[in-house]
Amino acid sequence: MTDIRDSLMVGRTSDGRLVRRPLSPHLQVYRLNSGMVMSITHRITGAALTVGTLLLTWWLAAAASGDAAYGAVSGFMRSWFGVLILLGWTAALWYHFFAGIRHLIWDTGRALDKPDAYRTGVAVLAGTAILTAITWIVGLVLL
Amino acid sequence: MSETAKSATLRDNRGTAQVHVMRSQLGRVRGLGAGHTGTHHWWMQRLTSIALVPLTLWFVFVVLHLIGAPRQQVAHFVANPINAGLLAALVIATFHHTQAGLQVIIEDYVHAEGVRVASIIVMKGLVVLLALISLIAVAKLAFSG
Numbered sequence: 260m261t262d263i264r265d266s267l268m269v270g271r272t273s274d275g276r277l278v279r280r281p282l283s284p285h286l287q288v289y290r291l292n293s294g295m296v297m298s299i300t301h302r303i304t305g306a307a308l309t310v311g312t313l314l315l316t317w318w319l320a321a322a323a324s325g326d327a328a329y330g331a332v333s334g335f336m337r338s339w340f341g342v343l344i345l346l347g348w349t350a351a352l353w354y355h356f357f358a359g360i361r362h363l364i365w366d367t368g369r370a371l372d373k374p375d376a377y378r379t380g381v382a383v384l385a386g387t388a389i390l391t392a393i394t395w396i397v398g399l400v401l402l
Numbered sequence: 403m404s405e406t407a408k409s410a411t412l413r414d415n416r417g418t419a420q421v422h423v424m425r426s427q428l429g430r431v432r433g434l435g436a437g438h439t440g441t442h443h444w445w446m447q448r449l450t451s452i453a454l455v456p457l458t459l460w461f462v463f464v465v466l467h468l469i470g471a472p473r474q475q476v477a478h479f480v481a482n483p484i485n486a487g488l489l490a491a492l493v494i495a496t497f498h499h500t501q502a503g504l505q506v507i508i509e510d511y512v513h514a515e516g517v518r519v520a521s522i523i524v525m526k527g528l529v530v531l532l533a534l535i536s537l538i539a540v541a542k543l544a545f546s547g
Contacts, residue, residue, distance in 0.1 A: 263423055263425075266421035266423070269421065302503075302507060305503045305507075306503070306504065306507060308500075309500055309504065312496055312497065312500055312532060313532070315493075315496070315536065316532045316535050316536045316539075319489075319493075319535075319536050319539035319540060319543075320535050320536070320539045322473055322476045322477060322480070322539065322543060323538075323539035323540075323542040323543050324539075325473075326473050329473040329476070330473075333470075352458065352462075356455070356458055359451050359454075359455075360455065362451075363448065363451065363452065366448065394462060394466070397466050398465075398466055398469055401466060401469055401470070
């Protein structure tokens with residue numbers, strides 16, 4: 260035996276033969292539910308926010324470098340592509356923000372049952388939509 | 403696995419196969435991978451996420467405040483030590499959280515050990531670089547703005 264965890268995988272068939280127990284059904288076997296979708300979305304938005312950190316670094320470095328560099332960042336953020344990235348960044352940020360708080364609540368052992376998980380899931384989606392809208396309304400009014 | 407099945411010859415009173423391990427539970431925890439740093443990694447991810455709740459809210463206000471502003475106004479804003487300190491905290495928490503999250507993603511999906519270790523090293527190097535550039539930019543603005 261190479262790994263102690265393998266001992267948990269020892270099982271018997273009905274005729275008494277020792278076998279390796281089967282693993283739980285593969286992801287594709289289960290019907291897709293909101294918990295699964297929100298879980299992978301949390302991970303995807305987390306990875307996407309890394310792109311947002313590139314923008315943060317570029318913005319800070321440009322502000323520290325000079326007017327020409329800062330003008331380039333400002334120009335990019337006002338281009339259609341820049342606005343698209345900022346829009347995605349805002350939505351991803353608020354989703355990851357609320358879903359992250361939901362995870363922190365789960366870490367304390369609370370709200371883990373099905374009705375609560377459903378309710379907090381709806382709250383995360385509502386919070387994301389509302390805060391993304393508010394951020395952009397305020398941003399566009401000030402721009 | 404067949405090796406495990408063959409070696410598991412001892413049975414309890416219900417006939418279930420028993421595997422005997424000549425190693426204490428403490429020894430297992432001390433000797434095996436995640437026992438060293440697994441909790442620390444998880445805990446730091448939680449701590450940075452808690453720190454990022456107020457810092458993110460503050461940063462969104464900052465972005466909305468400085469949107470479309472000339473560079474001089476940004477420099478003036480960061481010249482305030484409170485703003486510079488909060489920005490530095492945001493940068494540190496953000497990039498620490500970033501590398502922790504990306505590491506877990508790489509560990510989950512990259513199965514070849516060499517590629518996995520290499521991509522984690524490259525990823526962490528890049529994240530550290532971004533954090534350093536950001537911090538030095540904040541410091542420069544804080545001291546000269």
